[in-house]
Amino acid sequence: MRMANGSAGASGETAAIRRTVFSGSPFLFLTFICGTMVLLFIAMPLLQMVSQPSAAALWETIRDRAVLSSLWLSVYTAAVAALISFLLGTPLAYLLARRDFFGKKLVESIIDLPIVIPHPVVGIAILSLLGRGHPLGHLLDKIGVRIMGSVTGIIVVLTFVGLPFYIHAAKAGFESVPLRLEKVSRSLGAGPASTFFRVTFPLSWRFMLSGVIMCAARAVSEFGAVVIVAYHPMIAPVLMYERFTAYGLKYSQPVGVWLILVCLSLFMVLRLLSLPARVER
Amino acid sequence: MIELDHLTVKLPGFQVQNLSLHVGSGEFFVLLGPTGSGKTVILESIAGLVPVSDGLVRIAGCDITRLPPEQRRIGIVYQDNTLFPHLTVMDNICYGLRYVRQDLDQARQRVAHLVELLGLQSIARRRPLNLSGGEKQRVCLARALSTNPAVLLLDEPLSALDPNFREDIRRILKQLHGELGITFILVTHDFSEALYLADRIGVIRHGGMEQIGTAEDIFLRPASPFVAEFVGMKNLFTGCIAGGFFKFGGLHCPLPERMTHDKSVMGVRPEDILLRRDTGFADNYVCYDGIIEQIMPSGLWHEVSVRCREACFRTVMDRKTLQEQRFREGDAVYLGFDAGSARMF
16 A cells, blocks of 8 residues: 555655656647647648658659659769769868867858758859850860769769858867877877878767768759759759749659659768767676 | 976966076975966976977987877876876876887786785776776876886876875875885875975975975975965964064064064064973073964864954964963964074065
8 A cells, every 4th residue: 555655655755856857847838739730831731742652653753764864964974963062172271170260250151151051042153154155154064974863963963052051060070080090090190191090080989970861861852053064964853843833833843752852861870880889888 | 307498388378487497306306386377388398298499408418308208208197187088097097008018018017016016906897987086197107107117197196186195195105105115296285295205395476486405404494485485384474573582562582593674574483482380491482472263173273363462463372381371362472483483584
């Protein structure tokens, strides 16, 4: 009897604590309401779209060669853009995280530009520099590199819009590694490169992977700039847009669903890789 | 062994100005100074980890000012946790071995010796995350010494530790220095630490050297009021010299030594001051009457403040004496100290 009484008392106590934390405060109630609204706002349109097309329509769509190749092109170009960002952006991110130099703020603002510029403007800007009207574009054309309407062009655009996201993540990663670890490494005889690969990289690669994911995600979703530089070959968003204007909502939805599925599964795999390993005791 | 020759380091908001220092081979040298006095910057400039604006750093006569840190053979241990978190204790210790141009067997032997000396066998396979502060510092020491450096730099290696670990590591440091014969340079803001460890001490203030000397020198013969206060000479009085006496706060004291007239501060160590109920001090003592203002327990000792005229003296007393003499706050007492033990600045 006593035992039962005691446990009832204890659970009553926790309930009381919970009550004092969550009720009685209009502020907490408000945060709860706002949070729910945000979640619904994000989830409802997506759920609606995913649940619209029938299984038959989805199956039909994925057997369509045009859809398949556009999905592949989307994933492929985004991956290449992320890879280029990784290779070119890592040294710059390291520099920004570790050195103070004159004009650093300016450099950081320049890196942020692709985020704030409207997407079609990006496409027009790239085309005006690398198109045939410009000496640089002319030169590229001479050596056989085509930007307008080519996979190369798509990759250039996607790298342009994705780079800032990678650099931000990588920079945060490098900043998370205490400078003193690098100093100790140097004092133990490791040169700057050795120190980077034995200390800095192992401690910041999760940030870098996360940056690659963000960069690729941004690249996959790009439409406005790509549609100007390269309508053909078609990446998935362009194909969706074309089907929407030509045939209507019903025909563009299944393509969207497939794009969501492909991207989500890819990003989930990468995310899992970047989770911290179980902490060893 | 190590020479700093008019070293100048300029960092944003701080600089070390024109600092010269010579540390002998195998010496245990301690740089003592308050927080923000530039001790760490000096250490890092010896290790090549901050850019030197002017002046030279020499080791064994060779100018190494422009040499990158990895070629200097100088180990460094910081105060906080600087173990590589992604490596096991053993991998941390062996991190630098591949860069040492020498016999691998010899290197392994040295590591084994260090691991035993520092008692790290049982934690060799663990990761640094869950080690205690003392264990972490011991691993840091082993790692820094594994490459057989010519000099070991220690940046407040005891400051972040619990008191019991602190004593432990302090003893280990002394032992390591004795056994390995490597030059140690340690920076600290704790005078008792410096006194325990150092062959010689350099007192740093605002990025410049205030005084260099043996521990005893600094303790008994501080060169300036700043050093005096830093090494616990808590009674510092400003006054003037007149007619063979130092006059301060309504009191006067016979001059301890032949003095020129430019001295204006007198310092007395708290432990040199005695309190009595009567005036029966030794002949060479100066004696003032005063009132006990405050008795503060501080660990092993009690700090007693006594006001004589406008001057307030601080002295220390053990608990037993305090009880025997029945001193209470507000009591009238006589205060005396050997005039020869007073220090003039």
